[in-house]
Amino acid sequence: MAELAWWAFLFALITGVILSFNYRPWGDVFKSVSKLTGWLPYGAFFRRLHYLSGQAFLILTFAHTLEHFLRETYRHIKPQEWTKLVLLFFLSFPLVFTGFILKGDKGGIIAGRVMYNLAQEIPCLGSGLAALLLRPGEDFFLLPYLHHSVILPLVVIFLLGRHRKRLLPKGGLGWTLMAFLAFLATFYPLPPDVPPHVETTQIAGPWFFHGIQLLLRYGHPFWVGVLWPLVPIGLLAILSFIPSSLLKWAKWIVIITWLLHVTFLLIAWCLIPGFIK
């Protein structure tokens, strides 16, 4: 699973580099993306491949973390190794989220604003953190671009650690994944981009954010938009530091918080039209 996630990350990296030759994170970004998708030879294919490999990375990292959680690996490995794995899993979300912003369509712009405003809700650190994530105004996409294409990939490469060295011996698995993603990219249509000026009655964020988006309708932005998503990740990260007498309870708390997240996600998909297209 880890090798597959590493391969998915590599494909996302390579296709991202190819796309970056024609992507401009300033000016009319939506036009830049439309041009990239519609006019450039194989532009749509590479964009789909980039999108799919990013999603594959997120899902495979989740599966890898889940596999080790169920095997209770955190009992046997060094705490910092376990924390690294959970941190890697956590970082796959902002990596995909910033990619969603960089589409430059209405959904992307609004997702960026929501991220900025949610960060500002954090007591004391809020405004400083928000300033590091995004700058409102004409340079709206610059910082998400910096995070998506430089900072987060570098941190992910660092955290992948020993898996980097395992790449070549099991290369065959990677080619199978690439063939599968390329097949999907040829036939799978991307979710439609909504131009920024078009009026819409419903705007949805990235699919994994839909449950939180639903909760934000009812709860305080800091509690449901910042703290609640961090609870299951945080609990997962500290598992290897918990004394073994309490581990059984801690494991069940992690499972319950994750199940609650999945439940809210499913409720959002069932209740709100337009969340699944």
Next chain:
Amino acid sequence: MLTRREVFTRFLQCLVAGSSLYIVWKYVRGTGLSSLEVNFSKPPKEGEVLFSQGSYLVGLKQGPIAFSARCPHLGCRLEYAAMVQHFQCPCHGSQFALEGRRLKGPAKKRMTILDLRMDDRCGAYKITLPLS
């Protein structure tokens, strides 16, 4: 005691680190605009809602009033629903009356009123829209 070569190497390292930090700081800080001047060439009629570059100009009985199109909840762009004559948030469902009053949450505040000025020479309305 450091040799001349070591001093020179450390100086170069500091120079590279310092200039890299400076570039990152400039990149993060930016030089972008902090506000935007929005123009409406004609005044709205009573009950009419005009939109331009992130702001609404609404014609009310007591005169025109300008609002930021950003939802005070989390900053999504409010849409004007002409059928029911109110503003609504496409992300989290807040609703606001034509005069900016909050009708339905999760937003806690009313719509943000913007400073509106009239150009006496041509009758156009000008709004300063803060970008942050």
